[in-house]
Amino acid sequence: MGIQEQYRSEAASLLSSGEVKLVIGFGAGSTADRRRPLFARTGEEANRFVLDASCIANLSTYLLTEGLLSDGKKVGIFLKPDGIRSINILIAEAQLKPDQVVILGYAIENGQLTALEGRSVADFNGVNEKIRSLALPPAVQQDIERLEAMSPVERFQFWQDQFSKCIKCYACRQACPMCYCRRCIVDVNQPQWVNTSSHTLGNFEWNIVRAFHLAGRCAACGACDRACPVNIPLRLINARMGREVREAFDYFAGESTDQKPVLASFSKDDPETFIL
Amino acid sequence: MAKIGVFVCHCGENIASMVDTGNLVRSLSDHPGVEVCNEYKYFCSDPGQETVKRAIREHNLTGVVVAACSPRMHEQTFRKACAEAGLNPYMLELANIREQCSWVHSNKEQATGKAIEITRSLVEKVKRNNELKPISVPVTRRALVIGGGIAGIQAALDIASAGREVVLVEREPSIGGHMSQLSETFPTLDCSQCILTPRMVEAIQHPNIRVLTYSEVEEVVGYIGNFTVKVRNKARYVDIDKCTGCGDCIQKCPQKKIPSEFECGLGNRSAIYTPFAQAVPNKPVIDRNRCTYFKNGKCKICQKTCQIEHCIDFDMQDTYEEIEVGAIVVATGFQIQDTSVYGEYGYGKYKDVITGLQFERLASASGPTAGKILRPSDGKEPETVVFIQCAGSRDPSKGVKYCSKICCMYTAKHAMLYAHKHHHGNSQIFYMDIRAAGKGYDEFTRRAIEEDGAGYVRGRVSKVFQENGKLIVRGVDTLLGKPVEVAADMVVLATAMVPQPDAKEFAKRIGIGYDEYGFFNEAHLKLRPVETATAGIYLCGACQSPKDIPDTVAQASASAAKVLGLFSREQLEREPVVAAVTESTCAGCWGCVMACPYNAIEKQDIKDRNGKVIKQVASVNPGLCQGCGTCVTFCRSNSIDLAGFTEKQIFAEVMAL
Structure with a gap:
């Protein structure tokens, strides 16, 4: 039995036994290589789940739909390791309760799918070498190296060119599981810190503020990248922030559910004198 | 409509010499919302404050900007002046054109330009100030x-x-x-x-x-x-309410050879002990680590000796x-520094090399020698005593960088006490400087030298070693420029005071x-x-x-x-500069809760009309909040604002630059 069939039947039994009220997974998309999210509420609907190497989206963002989890019932969800990282970060930031999530985990390596063992959040909690060692896709890695090799002036020009394309549609914000604020800072207009019209300065402000807000919180799932209609390689900037945080604080976001947010917590042993 | 008064202070020449105050006044007079703009030599003086008060009354001002020194210096002064004139004291801003402008610049034209910008941005801020009231918190007296x-x-x-x-x-x-x-x-x-x-x-x-x-x-x-x-x-293992302090238990305790902490190891105590004769409370305590019962499970002699029931209780927690x-x-x-870091002085190696505090115990009438200054090694009277000052202090390499402040004085005192008790004794003091600043202090050290014959040798000691039953102190006399050696019977180290x-x-x-x-x-x-x-x-x-x-x-x-x-008061008035959370937009990520260094942010339940909790949001306790603003900078959804430094105010301030 392939992994798709295994997870279809598992999802069906989760639903028919009433253990979960909903399973979020993938269904067929508009073209042969695209998948679209499928929300199954019955065992029969679960038979329409598709699971193959094209299922690359991070579905965890759907868990934050307003009101979805307020009844205390459980939801099943298909997740890759980056999605599991997102879940851990969301739990650490009190946006999810661990006992409301049933994980149907899978990994894609060289186009091959493998099922991940464990179903509860606790099974994936703690330092997970598998998750930590997970490399970024080679193409992304190459892009990062190409950017690193640039001089600061060239790099600034690169981002200026990229951000000049931004049309402020906020698709990146919508796709990102970490952008869960009820009101985004960009929507604050008293005072209007970030200019909403899409000119270079406002575009820069928006994208840089978002990168700062994701420092130490990004699971590197690439949802922002895929969502961007004008193809700004947003994950590159987030990957760089992630590396800075890793090097400065030995902090790997999404490793466990009890990680303290790296930029909001402080140690009393900090050598900096401004900390009492 | 805002009616702002701007008052430019010369601070004598402090500001006026580097900032063209006339130009500053002219520039600000035309600024929208500025009703009145004056300059004066010292606005903090009585007539200066009176000018501000009069302007507030005459022009019905809604806000005041005093362009002068740092708010640390005179914010309270001008807040009080505003309050006396009937304006809420938090409608005042101080534009710092002294510490942050005139004092740090040398080009008058540029400094004036900067002063104009600083003052203008504060005018924009004060237009958006809100009237605030001090927060009252109760005081447990x-x-x-x-x-x-x-x-x-x-x-x-x-x-x-x-x-x-x-x-x-x-x-x-x-x-x-x-x-x-x-x-x-x-x-x-x-x-x-x-x-x-x-x-x-x-x-x-x-x-x-x-x-x-x-x-x-x-x-x-x-x-x-x-x-x-x-x-x-x-756990003291002795009920101090029942104990009469008779001391019978101490007499009977079989463990008697424990070096006494109070005597700096020069005397002994028992396992059940009072640290010293005049201890307050004068009730014993059992040293759990040295007590025979706690070590072997057998003894309890003290308990058997004690005539009061349940006074000694080995089960005490x-x-x-x-x-x-x-x-x-x-x-x-404080504590005194561990002098064994100075191997060259032989502390810990030779019994007769002691610390200043040990010398105190030798000289004390209640001490192990009943006030006789005797060598710890053989109990003989020392004929020559060498005192080494700065044995740890003012020594960045091995000791501490600072001066321990008391050693010059107590060493002089030690030499005096020694002279008073051994009239023919010889004391030599190696010193770096004599620091005797204080009432009667220099007279005291002079007396040690002139009346009690203390020999002061300016220089450092390189080595103390034993030879023919004497401690040879080898050092240098820097005033003579010669190496010196003193054969001593006892060496006292003026050890450093450490935390x-x-x-x-x-x-x-x-x-x-x-x-x-x-x-x-x-x-x-x-x-x-x-x-x-x-x-x-x-x-x-x-x-x-x-x-x-x-x-x-x-x-x-x-x-x-x-x-x-x-x-002196039942209620304490606190600055109302505290943070507040906008509940409707708070995402409940608790980043602020962790970031707050004062534990001032709590989680608050938001309930619907049936009492069901719909969500949790952050809530600032104004009694605890110190107004540092850490939470404000952390909040991604901008849901926290700081009274007196609101986003609107800061934004207006920045945009006016």
């Missing part, structure tokens, strides 16, 4: 004093005598501290015990003082006026209690700052010497820096005055 040395005793007595309750916590079995170990005290040579013990007795008998000995402060939570302190009362206090005085004192070994850990536990050594930090070295940066916590004595007894006592009374000032 009971003080906690941590440390029962002379500092803690003095502070406790001063507070208690003014009619306020005090809890005095001491971790040793008796109060008294280091002062109880001293023989005579400089510069008057009065007996330390004779002047200290009356204070100790007064403290324990005072109706307003509760003395908790053999107890430690485990945790401090809360804020100025409202602290909750967790104290651990360590540590107990904890929580105490509500409004202010805390930290008086945790308590757990000082840093303790400071973190109660939330105060400390310096690189572990001495606790005062809020301002000159102007706020007994306050810490944490409101409601005060310092006194050698936990802040090395100090002698007069300074310690003065500082203890100063901290008591601060505590009594705080206790």
Whole structure:
């Protein structure tokens, strides 16, 4: 039995036994290589789940739909390791309760799918070498190296060119599981810190503020990248922030559910004198 | 409509010499919303303040900007002036064109331009100021004093005598501290015990003082006026309420060869012991690590000897209690540096190389030799004693960088005591400088030299070694430029004063700052010497820096005055610069809860009309909030704002630049 069939039947039994009220997974998309999210509420609907190497989206963002989890019932969800990282970060930031999530985990390596063992959040909690060692896709890695090799002036020009394309549609914000604020800072207009019209300065402000807000919180799932209609390689900037945080604080976001947010917590042993 | 008054101060020449104040006044006069704009030589003077008040009344001003010095200097002055003229004091802003402009620039034209921008941005801010009211918090009028040395005793007595309750916590079995170990005290040579013990007795008998000995402060939570302190009362194994202090148990204890801490190892004590004869309370304690019963499960001779039932209780456990206090005085004192780092001085190797504190015990009438200065090795009277000053102090390489302040004086005193007890004795003092600043201090050291024959050799000692039963002290006399050797019978090291070994850990536990050594930090070295940066916590004595007894006592009374000032009212008025959360947009990520250094942010339930919790949001306790703004910068959804520094105000300020 392939992994798709295994997870279809598992999802069906989760639903028919009433253990979960909903399973979020993938269904067929508009073209042969695209998948679209499928929300199954019955065992029969679960038979329409598709699971193959094209299922690359991070579905965890759907868990934050307003009101979805307020009844205390459980939801099943298909997740890759980056999605599991997102879940851990969301739990650490009190946006999810661990006992409301049933994980149907899978990994894609060289186009091959493998099922991940464990179903509860606790099974994936703690330092997970598998998750930590997970490399970024080679193409992304190459892009990062190409950017690193640039001089600061060239790099600034690169981002200026990229951000000049931004049309402020906020698709990146919508796709990102970490952008869960009820009101985004960009929507604050008293005072209007970030200019909403899409000119270079406002575009820069928006994208840089978002990168700062994701420092130490990004699971590197690439949802922002895929969502961007004008193809700004947003994950590159987030990957760089992630590396800075890793090097400065030995902090790997999404490793466990009890990680303290790296930029909001402080140690009393900090050598900096401004900390009492 | 905003009606803003702008008042440009010359500060004599401080501002006017580098800023063209006339130009500044002209530029600001045309600024939208500015109703009146004046300049004057000293706005902080009475006529200056009167000008501001008159302008507020005559022009019905809605806001005031004083372009002058730092708000640290005169914000309170002008707030008061505004209030007297009927304007809410928080409708005032100080534009700092002195420290941040005139003092730091040398180009008048550019400095003037900058002063205009600074003042203009504050005008834009003050237009958006809101009227604020000070926050009232209740004050628990009971003080906690941590440390029962002379500092803690003095502070406790001063507070208690003014009619306020005090809890005095001491971790040793008796109060008294280091002062109880001293023989005579400089510069008057009065007996330390004779002047200290009356204070100790007064403290324990005072109706307003509760003395908790053999107890430690485990945790401090809360804020100025409202602290909750967790104290651990360590198991003493003796019920001090039942014990009469007869001392029979001490006599009968089979463990008698334990080096006494109080005697600095020069005398012995038993396993059940009182640290010294005048201990307060004069009730014994069992040293669990040395007691035969606790080691072998057999003995209990003390319990059998004791004539009071259940007085000695081997099953006693540590107990904890929580105490509500409004202010805390930290008086945790010092330790002396471990001199064994100086291998060349032979401390620990030769019995007759001792520390200054050990010499105190030898010279003390209550000490192991009953006040006779005798060599620890053979009990003979030393004919020649060498004193080495700065044995640790002012030595960045091996010791400490600072001056321990008391050693010059006590070494002179030691030489004097030695001369008084051994009339033919010879004392030689190696010193770097003689630091004898203080009332009667220089006269005292002169007396040691001139009347009591102390020989002062300016120079350092390189080595102390034993030869033919003598301690050979090899050093240099830098005034003669010659190496010298003295054959001594005893060597006394003036060891450095260092913070308590757990000082840093303790400071973190109660939330105060400390310096690189572990001495606790005062809020301002000159102007706020007994306050810490944490409101409601005060310092006194050698936990802040090395100090002698007069300074310690003065500082203890100063901290008591601060505590009594705080206790003079039932309610405490606090700056209303506190953060507030916009509940509707708070995402409940609790980043602010973790980021807050004052634990001022709590989780609050938002309920629907049926009482069901719909969500949780952050909520700031205005009593705890110190207005630092850390939460504001952290909040991603911009759901926290700081009164007096709102986003709107800051934005307007920035945009005016």
